[in-house]
Amino acid sequence: MGKRRKARECALQILFQKEITGDELSVILQDYWSRQTVPAETREYSEWLVKGIQDHQAEIDSLIQQVSRNWKLERMAIVDRNILRLAVFEMLFEKNLDPPIIIDEAIEIAKKYSGEEAAHFVNGVLDGVRRRLQGENPPG
Secondary structure, rough: OHHHHHHHHHHHHHHHHHHHOOOOOOHHHHHHHHHOOOOOHHHHHHHHHHHHHOHHHHHHHHHHHHHOOOOOOHHHHHHHHHHHHHHHHHHHHHHOHHHHHHHHHHHHHHHHHHOOOHHHHHHHHHHHHHHHOOOOOOOO
């Protein structure tokens, strides 16, 4: 597994824990990293993702909601919602990766943590976000 994939998976676990417990991010990070052994580069990217999502959550959630009109964000599974947040954050702020790569990574993580059906859902929502960010009109 690549360092970025591992960083995304760590970030997903941290975001999940934050949503479930409501604890401060600093407390969650300290606890999480005390139980994980990863290269510094993986940890740094993971924390960049988590902190960036926290700082831009309203914008990220708005984009997700705009393209998933039939699904309220709060009704989505916690894992799926946070996979979407990770990918949308990367589409907005990781300028060294093309959206198809980001979407593919999110699909693979969805398959692993949420299942095949979730992977299709994640693909559809993220394709809509990609279209919106590129100035296309997403379906729906």
